[in-house]
Amino acid sequence: MDYDKGIEVFPTTIWSAGAGCHGACGQKLYVKDGKLIKVEGDENASWNQGRSCPRVLALTQYVYHPDRLTTPLKRIGNRGEGKFEPISWDEAYNICETKLKKIRDEFGAESVVFAQGTGRDVGGPISFLCYNYGSPNWVQLGLSGQSCYTPRLGGMKATMGDFSVMDAGQFSAERFDDPEYEVPKVILVWGQNPPPTCSDGFFGHWVVDCMKRGSKIISIDPRNTWMSTRAEHHLQIRPGTDGALALGMLNIIINEKLYDKNFVDKWTYGFEKLKERVQEYPVDKVSKITWIPEKLIIAAARLYANSSPAAIHWGVPIDMCPEGTTVAQAITQLWSITGNIDIPGGNVIARPSHGVTTYPYSTEELVELYGQELVDKLNRLRIGCDTYPMVKGFRGWAQPDMAIDQIDSGKPYPIKAAWIQTANVLGGQAARAKFHYEALKKLDFVVVVDLFHNPTSMALADIVLPAATFAEKDSFRSWWVPLGVMHKVIEVGECKSDWEINIEMANRLNPNCKYKNVKELINDRLSVAGMTFDELVAQGSQAMPPKGHSSRPYRRHEKGLLRHDGKPGFTTETGRVELYSKAFESWGVDPLPFYREPAQSPVNSPELYAKYPLIMITGARSHMFFHSEHRMIPWLREKNPEPYVEVHPETAKTFGVYDGEWIHLENDMGKVKRKVRISLRVHPQMIHTLHGWWKPEMKGSEPDLFGVWDYQINQIVPGPQDSNSGFGGGQYKTTLCKLSKIRE
Amino acid sequence: MSKNGLLIHYDYCTGCQSCAVACQQEHDFPAGKCGIEVTEYVYEAIRKPVAIDFLPFPTELCDLCINRYQQGEKPACVKHCQAACMSFGSLTELVQQMEITPRSVLFSPR
Ligand code: SF4
Ligand code: SF4
Ligand code: SF4
Numbered sequence: 001m002d003y004d005k006g007i008e009v010f011p012t013t014i015w016s017a018g019a020g021c022h023g024a025c026g027q028k029l030y031v032k033d034g035k036l037i038k039v040e041g042d043e044n045a046s047w048n049q050g051r052s053c054p055r056v057l058a059l060t061q062y063v064y065h066p067d068r069l070t071t072p073l074k075r076i077g078n079r080g081e082g083k084f085e086p087i088s089w090d091e092a093y094n095i096c097e098t099k100l101k102k103i104r105d106e107f108g109a110e111s112v113v114f115a116q117g118t119g120r121d122v123g124g125p126i127s128f129l130c131y132n133y134g135s136p137n138w139v140q141l142g143l144s145g146q147s148c149y150t151p152r153l154g155g156m157k158a159t160m161g162d163f164s165v166m167d168a169g170q171f172s173a174e175r176f177d178d179p180e181y182e183v184p185k186v187i188l189v190w191g192q193n194p195p196p197t198c199s200d201g202f203f204g205h206w207v208v209d210c211m212k213r214g215s216k217i218i219s220i221d222p223r224n225t226w227m228s229t230r231a232e233h234h235l236q237i238r239p240g241t242d243g244a245l246a247l248g249m250l251n252i253i254i255n256e257k258l259y260d261k262n263f264v265d266k267w268t269y270g271f272e273k274l275k276e277r278v279q280e281y282p283v284d285k286v287s288k289i290t291w292i293p294e295k296l297i298i299a300a301a302r303l304y305a306n307s308s309p310a311a312i313h314w315g316v317p318i319d320m321c322p323e324g325t326t327v328a329q330a331i332t333q334l335w336s337i338t339g340n341i342d343i344p345g346g347n348v349i350a351r352p353s354h355g356v357t358t359y360p361y362s363t364e365e366l367v368e369l370y371g372q373e374l375v376d377k378l379n380r381l382r383i384g385c386d387t388y389p390m391v392k393g394f395r396g397w398a399q400p401d402m403a404i405d406q407i408d409s410g411k412p413y414p415i416k417a418a419w420i421q422t423a424n425v426l427g428g429q430a431a432r433a434k435f436h437y438e439a440l441k442k443l444d445f446v447v448v449v450d451l452f453h454n455p456t457s458m459a460l461a462d463i464v465l466p467a468a469t470f471a472e473k474d475s476f477r478s479w480w481v482p483l484g485v486m487h488k489v490i491e492v493g494e495c496k497s498d499w500e501i502n503i504e505m506a507n508r509l510n511p512n513c514k515y516k517n518v519k520e521l522i523n524d525r526l527s528v529a530g531m532t533f534d535e536l537v538a539q540g541s542q543a544m545p546p547k548g549h550s551s552r553p554y555r556r557h558e559k560g561l562l563r564h565d566g567k568p569g570f571t572t573e574t575g576r577v578e579l580y581s582k583a584f585e586s587w588g589v590d591p592l593p594f595y596r597e598p599a600q601s602p603v604n605s606p607e608l609y610a611k612y613p614l615i616m617i618t619g620a621r622s623h624m625f626f627h628s629e630h631r632m633i634p635w636l637r638e639k640n641p642e643p644y645v646e647v648h649p650e651t652a653k654t655f656g657v658y659d660g661e662w663i664h665l666e667n668d669m670g671k672v673k674r675k676v677r678i679s680l681r682v683h684p685q686m687i688h689t690l691h692g693w694w695k696p697e698m699k700g701s702e703p704d705l706f707g708v709w710d711y712q713i714n715q716i717v718p719g720p721q722d723s724n725s726g727f728g729g730g731q732y733k734t735t736l737c738k739l740s741k742i743r744e
Numbered sequence: 745m746s747k748n749g750l751l752i753h754y755d756y757c758t759g760c761q762s763c764a765v766a767c768q769q770e771h772d773f774p775a776g777k778c779g780i781e782v783t784e785y786v787y788e789a790i791r792k793p794v795a796i797d798f799l800p801f802p803t804e805l806c807d808l809c810i811n812r813y814q815q816g817e818k819p820a821c822v823k824h825c826q827a828a829c830m831s832f833g834s835l836t837e838l839v840q841q842m843e844i845t846p847r848s849v850l851f852s853p854r
Pocket of ligand 1: 014019020021022023024025026048051052053054055056197198203204
């Protein structure tokens with residue numbers, strides 16, 4: 001590449017549509033004559049050290065795709081007819097302003113829900129708009145039990161008062177070369193095949209980097225994966241039973257006295273009570289529940305507990321277990337009692353870099369920004385806060401399963417409109433997808449903000465607003481490290497960033513809106529880091545927290561870096577890691593971990609199991625696609641052209657299906673098309689298939705909706721969530737089904 | 745000077761396909777054309793019930809990123825490989841490297 005020929009290179013940070021992920025890699029954008037011509041990994045970014053995933057390398061095909069939405073649109077036909085006309089931003093804003101103000105006057109701001117999908121940088125802008133409008137109902141609509149990281153966050157918070165991640169040296173720019181760092185001797189990879197993506201702010205291939213440096217792997221996965229086949233021990237678990245396994249491992253580690261006695265004595269609370277509870281989970285019982293041989297459970301527990309440092313890296317299946325928060329609690333206890341908290345190569349406490357947050361968390365900050373009235377509404381009118389104390393007490397979301405029920409029933413108060421932002425609810429996350437479709441069609445007014453038309457925009461939108469990729473916007477991120485910024489280097493049509501759209505809209509809906517433009521807001525939120533947006537751009541778009549800062553490891557509980565009062569200890573009521581959780585107690589949740597069988601399972605619903613003898617696993621990450629995105633990108637789609645289902649050879653024989661055959665996955669909720677891939681990757685009693693499928697090449701208007709009702713797997717996933725705390729238990733990995741022949 | 749080639753330490757290849765898309769982007773190949781194709785192998789093994797491996801194979805279209813080479817840059821696939829399991833260099837050196845990386849293959853493209 002010749003830099004002299006008018007090509008400019010801009011280093012930036014990723015966290016948005018385009019690549020789609022939750023990572024924070026550094027990429028270099030090559031721009032010529034205002035056009036993006038190439039993307040390359042940034043060698044100077046310690047996060048990825050020059051590496052890139054296929055989705056970011058295909059960015060030029062995404063950015064300039066002929067199907068990109070490039071102007072605001074207004075629906076002119078009936079809903080679902082697919083007839084839209086381009087309008088100006090001003091006209092679009094005028095329509096939204098008039099409609100939303102009228103609804104607010106007549107029904108109250110709470111009758112509008114503000115829906116997002118997967119996290120990324122949309123959380124900031126959408127909560128900002130939601131709260132400036134005055135609604136308490138910010139929701140991950142369709143995501144049953146909010147079963148994606150939030151339950152794990154809840155389990156960690158209720159135990160340690162903080163969050164935690166596996167230490168791959170990511171908090172230091174020197175990474176593996178930092179003299180303070182040590183590679184985990186053992187990594188317990190629980191419910192994830194890390195390579196396909198960068199989930200939860202973690203570069204998947206860091207686990208591979210550690211393996212090269214000697215880390216042994218224990219893999220807990222119902223499937224055979226690249227990772228599990230390279231593991232010291234592979235525990236092929238029955239989906240949804242992770243809670244029993246965690247309790248069984250705690251039982252072994254406690255009864256065999258393999259835990260870190262010093263740490264337990266000095267830093268934990270409630271050990272004796274936990275010890276008593278785990279006696280209910282002897283290994284023979286756990287083996288029967290989980291389908292894992294006893295000797296493997298024992299070997300894994302011993303290897304993990306006897307290795308120091310050892311780390312646990314986990315995935316979304318934990319959230320999707322019944323009572324996901326409780327399962328996360330038990331796993332948090334594993335790294336706690338083995339003394340692996342905040343040590344090099346263990347599970348380090350993870351805080352947003354430099355203390356910067358993209359949206360306010362504390363009540364004080366919320367009051368300052370949006371007034372006491374909004375905070376009262378959050379505690380009174382937010383959907384789910386009356387039913388679930390944990391929903392009320394932990395973070396600001398509305399409960400998704402209750403939200404769709406309320407949209408459908410109008411009770412206890414009517415929902416009149418939805419602002420759906422970069423979230424393909426119907427083609428993506430919605431369990432009971434058809435029910436979501438029917439319920440959402442009842443709304444008076446729906447705005448969809450997105451980059452491409454999709455089943456959701458086609459079926460529901462009255463107004464469509466075109467959003468930008470990370471190359472086309474100014475934005476920022478801070479979970480966990482680095483502190484990073486995206487900055488606008490190209491423009492596509494009239495697309496605007498989520499931040500831009502929502503700040504402009506918020507100013508129309510709230511005359512007291514604090515910020516008038518994006519830079520003002522970003523700089524204000526960056527101020528605790530002592531840096532401005534422009535300074536971060538100038539230094540290559542990323543910064544690491546300095547040594548001694550509370551967002552940088554290690555051993556902060558010893559140094560008094562965690563608590564507001566500056567005393568050593570953790571940010572819990574007792575100042576200790578609460579193995580008996582006071583927070584859970586206050587939320588009416590069992591303070592100690594317990595196991596509950598999935599709603600649909602061979603044990604819990606034998607009649608259903610007789611009819612539908614296969615456990616269907618969905619929701620795995622893909623190298624090519626992020627959830628329901630990227631199906632229109634040629635370089636990616638060609639590598640996974642059709643939605644397939646992995647079927648074990650024996651199972652294929654039983655059902656009489658052959659490799660490559662199109663079949664239905666079926667249960668009482670309906671049937672979904674899949675192409676059979678016969679594979680030893682799966683257990684004979686399980687099948688595995690990817691979620692998020694629709695076909696952009698098919699007709700968008702009703703009834704086709706891009707083939708969503710042929711391929712959307714979540715239409716046969718039931719709801720509501722299988723959990724009593726409101727968090728966790730989306731049944732995406734435990735639904736029963738069978739294979740059936742397609743007869744046409 | 746010996747000829748250049750690609751060493752792939754396939755034990756670590758995760759099948760991520762970054763090499764393939766990096767190659768397509770670099771050469772402006774449309775879908776369907778690529779300098780490297782990744783194949784998955786799932787099979788019964790001796791020491792474990794199931795083995796899963798991936799192997800990237802440089803096709804006729806691989807020119808070892810001659811343009812990048814002239815600019816002093818690594819091939820696009822090697823640079824972006826997420827598992828950092830690809831090396832570019834002279835075949836003589838790569839053969840030596842291979843001795844300490846079991847489960848690897850050496851390619852000597854055109
Ligand atoms: S998935 Fe990982 S490599 Fe790809 S864009 Fe996201 S952070 Fe970067
Ligand atoms: S060396 Fe270059 S041309 Fe060959 S496969 Fe790699 S990226 Fe493609
Ligand atoms: S980029 Fe590397 S890890 Fe990924 S498929 Fe290619 S060789 Fe394998």
